[in-house]
Amino acid sequence: EKWKGWVSKQHKEAEQAGExxxxxxxxxxxxxxxxxxxxxxxxISLAWLFxxxxxxxxxxxxxxxxxxxxxxxxxxxxxxxxxxxxxxxxGTETFTDILLKDPILKENPVVIIxxxxxxxxxxxxxxxxxxxxxxxxxxxxxxxxEELEVLEESLLESLKEQKEEESESAEVSRKKKERRKKLxxxxxxxxxxxxxxxxxxxxxxxxxxxxxxxxxTIIGSAGAAALGSTAGIAVMASLFGAAGAGLTxxxxxxxxxxxxxxxxxxxxxxxxxxxxxxITGWLCAGKYGSFTAPxxxxxxxxxxxCLAWESKYLMELGSALDSLLNGFVNMMAxxxxxxxxxxxxxxxxTWPTSLLTVASVIDNPWGVCLHRSAEVGKHLAHILLSRxxxxxxxxxxxxxLGARVIYFCLQEMAQEKxxxxxxxxxxxxxxxxxxxxxHWKTLTKVVSGRIINGYCRxxxxxxxxxxxxxxxxxxxxxQPVDLDxxxxxxxxxxxxVNGHLDYMKQMDTILKxxxxxxxxxxxxxxxxxxxxxxxxxxxQREAASEAQREESTGKEADEAGAE
Numbered sequence: 001e002k003w004k005g006w007v008s009k010q011h012k013e014a015e016q017a018g019e020x021x022x023x024x025x026x027x028x029x030x031x032x033x034x035x036x037x038x039x040x041x042x043x044i045s046l047a048w049l050f051x052x053x054x055x056x057x058x059x060x061x062x063x064x065x066x067x068x069x070x071x072x073x074x075x076x077x078x079x080x081x082x083x084x085x086x087x088x089x090x091g092t093e094t095f096t097d098i099l100l101k102d103p104i105l106k107e108n109p110v111v112i113i114x115x116x117x118x119x120x121x122x123x124x125x126x127x128x129x130x131x132x133x134x135x136x137x138x139x140x141x142x143x144x145x146e147e148l149e150v151l152e153e154s155l156l157e158s159l160k161e162q163k164e165e166e167s168e169s170a171e172v173s174r175k176k177k178e179r180r181k182k183l184x185x186x187x188x189x190x191x192x193x194x195x196x197x198x199x200x201x202x203x204x205x206x207x208x209x210x211x212x213x214x215x216x217t218i219i220g221s222a223g224a225a226a227l228g229s230t231a232g233i234a235v236m237a238s239l240f241g242a243a244g245a246g247l248t249x250x251x252x253x254x255x256x257x258x259x260x261x262x263x264x265x266x267x268x269x270x271x272x273x274x275x276x277x278x279i280t281g282w283l284c285a286g287k288y289g290s291f292t293a294p295x296x297x298x299x300x301x302x303x304x305x306c307l308a309w310e311s312k313y314l315m316e317l318g319s320a321l322d323s324l325l326n327g328f329v330n331m332m333a334x335x336x337x338x339x340x341x342x343x344x345x346x347x348x349x350t351w352p353t354s355l356l357t358v359a360s361v362i363d364n365p366w367g368v369c370l371h372r373s374a375e376v377g378k379h380l381a382h383i384l385l386s387r388x389x390x391x392x393x394x395x396x397x398x399x400x401l402g403a404r405v406i407y408f409c410l411q412e413m414a415q416e417k418x419x420x421x422x423x424x425x426x427x428x429x430x431x432x433x434x435x436x437x438x439h440w441k442t443l444t445k446v447v448s449g450r451i452i453n454g455y456c457r458x459x460x461x462x463x464x465x466x467x468x469x470x471x472x473x474x475x476x477x478x479q480p481v482d483l484d485x486x487x488x489x490x491x492x493x494x495x496x497v498n499g500h501l502d503y504m505k506q507m508d509t510i511l512k513x514x515x516x517x518x519x520x521x522x523x524x525x526x527x528x529x530x531x532x533x534x535x536x537x538x539x540q541r542e543a544a545s546e547a548q549r550e551e552s553t554g555k556e557a558d559e560a561g562a563e
Contacts, residue, residue, distance in 0.1 A: 026104075027070045027115040031141045035070045035100035037095040038112065043083030044092055045136050049486070050129060051086060054445060058129060058420065059084040069119050080262025096140050110147050113138055117151055124239055126273055127421035128393035128448040135449075152273040153302065169225055225534070239273065239390050259377050263308045267295055270302030274393040274424060279307045281503065282369070284318030288504055297508040297518040309376045309405070310369070310422070317365040317401075324362050325461070325501060339527060366465050370432065373401040377408025384422055385413060393424035397516065399503040403431035403477070407443075414442045423447050427514055428476065429454040429493070434461060435474035437483040444485050452489045452514055453481050461500035 030038060046059045063084040067077055082088065104111060120130035131148075138145055267278065278295045287293060291308045298304060384394060398406045406426055413419040423446050430521060431453065433439075443451055455477050456462075462477050480490035496502070496509050503510065511518050 001136060001224070026111045026118070029104050029111075030099075030102050032072075033098055034104070035072055036076060037074060037098035039063070039066055039070055039076070039080050040083050040088070040091065040400065041095045041099060041140065042116075043080045044089050044095070045133055045140070046084050047086040048089060049132060049136060049328050050448075052445070054128075055420070056085075058127075068121060069122075092140070100141065105141075109141055109143055110151075112141060112149055113143060113148055117148070119241070121273075125391040126239055126393060128424040129421050131274060131393045131424055132448045170532075175348070189287070239392050240362065259310070259379055260312070261308060261310050262376060264305045264377060265292055267292060267298065267304040267306050268302055272301045272303040274301055274303075274395065275389060276301040276304045276395045276397065277307060278304065279309075279396070279398035279402030279405050281398065281404075282318045282321065282404040282506075283311060283314045284322060288318075294399070294504050294507040298397070298511055299517045299519045300397070307376075307380065307402075308404070310372050313365065313372055315370050317369050319344065320362045320390065321461070321501065322367045325499070349411065362465060369401050370404070373404040374408045377405040377410075378412040380405060380409040381412035381416070384409070385416055385419060387422075392398050394422060395425045395449075396423065396426075397427040397429075397511075398431075399429035399507070399510075400477075400500065403428035404433050407431060407433045407476075410443045410446050413446045421448065423449075425449040425452070427452040427516065429510060429514075430456065430459060430462060430477040430497070430500060431475075432465070433476050434474040435479055435481055437481055440476075440481050440483050440488070441485075444483075444487050447487055449487065450457075450489050451483075451485075451487045452491060454491045454493045454510065454514055455479055456494045456499075456502075457492070458494055458495040459500050 001199060027035065027038065043059075043063050046062060050059060060081060064077065065078045067074075067080055072080075090100065099112070100109065116130075116134045116137060120126060120134065134148055135145055138148060192352070264277070276298070279296060280291045280294055283289055284292070291311070292306045295304070295306055383389075396406045398404075406428055410423070412423070426443075426447055428451075440451070453476050457478060459478055462475060466473055466475055480492070481488060491514050493510060494511060496506055496513055508518055
């Protein structure tokens with residue numbers, strides 16, 4: 001309520017000032033010590049979050065643009081560049097204290113997140129690294145991460161409202177322009193865009209004044225001017241991909257190599273400035289016969305998709321798993337496990353003969369799906385690199401062969417130029433991929449936030465399918481990945497997962513265990529949106545309950561999210 005009141009006050013002041021005297025950007029309202037501390041804190045944080053040499057140009061460009069954004073004198077640039085280069089990390093607490101003592105922040109510290117969001121969106125490109133930085137600054141300033149979610153959602157809600165208030169003359173003008181661009185759009189993304197295109201995307205490219213007016217209510221007049229003036233409101237359009245259809249507009253029109261099926265299915269109806277893509281590992285008859293079934297409780301973002309891929313082969317694999325796991329074989333395997341599988345090291349000589357006799361049931365479908373998952377991952381990489389999803393952060397979550405798809409997607413992206421700043425977080429559960437750190441080091445080039453490896457030491461099935469590999473093989477789904485990087489997070493799920501099939505059946509519990517938000521989870525128990533540890537419970541409850549009330553009353557509320 002305090003934040004909404006502050007926004008309303010800012011908006012009224014901006015209106016009273018008139019168009020000629022736009023209110024000063026939020027960050028520039030800080031005193032000079034506050035602005036210096038603010039920029040220094042961002043520089044030091046960039047150096048800690050992205051210390052790699054290949055990230056140096058991003059750090060430098062970000063801090064140079066930010067110094068100009070805050071209207072700091074050029075004389076401070078060398079100092080800020082040094083901070084972004086890794087010097088001065090010991091000053092983090094000092095700069096944080098200076099910033100928090102600024103009168104502007106005493107009234108409402110969320111203005112910092114608001115300002116950083118405005119800066120990050122100024123070119124219509126929401127870099128995943130910028131979002132990770134905003135989350136990090138939020139934690140330093142003791143601001144609940146739900147505030148960022150509220151800001152992002154409110155920005156989109158205001159754009160939808162402006163669309164509804166469109167005047168007749170503006171509508172006529174928009175339709176004329178729309179007709180001229182229709183042919184180009186159809187060529188770009190096919191007829192699927194008509195059904196999949198969002199209000200924001202369609203409005204964004206065609207009705208600049210309306211979008212700018214909508215943005216003004218959230219980020220202030222000057223912030224909206226910064227968004228809308230230089231490149232027009234193509235800024236907003238670019239965030240959501242071609243015509244705003246994003247991933248729903250993509251469907252593979254013909255076979256790509258060995259891939260027969262590749263399509264994105266929406267899991268939610270809402271739209272968001274960051275999206276989540278879930279990838280299922282296999283299909284089986286009954287309740288879990290669809291790609292979307294395991295993810296029914298996930299609510300990491302208001303815009304979530306599920307990748308439908310190679311259903312024919314994944315169904316065959318699911319049937320094989322059921323056959324293998326029924327009855328006597330399951331009992332024998334669990335007994336064998338106690339004596340043979342130690343610390344995730346698999347040997348080909350210690351499996352009981354009774355289990356090896358039925359191995360052919362699983363080996364062929366597993367081998368086929370191993371190959372196809374790698375191909376699908378590479379194809380997904382090129383879809384994301386082409387910005388089909390728009391220029392905004394993506395979180396990838398997958399289990400079993402779905403995690404393998406993600407692994408190969410990231411490996412492929414790492415080999416391409418301009419692959420940074422697309423992926424925010426990744427969660428790989430029970431991943432049938434190499435577990436040695438040297439293979440995972442490549443992933444850090446592509447992932448801005450966290451790389452979560454969820455494993456289960458007692459997953460005998462995963463051990464069994466790797467039995468014919470080299471005598472000693474590290475499998476990520478069986479053990480932690482020993483990578484020394486702040487992104488790498490290993491989570492032992494042995495208390496939740498008894499066997500490989502539990503990754504599908506216990507998904508709701510697993511998601512909560514790794515910090516992904518779910519629908520059933522009460523607001524006060526929800527973890528942060530970007531997998532960072534929670535802060536104050538009270539502020540979390542307030543932010544989450546407020547967001548929930550807004551969702552339930554909004555005209556285009558996400559029904560599942562409101563529940």
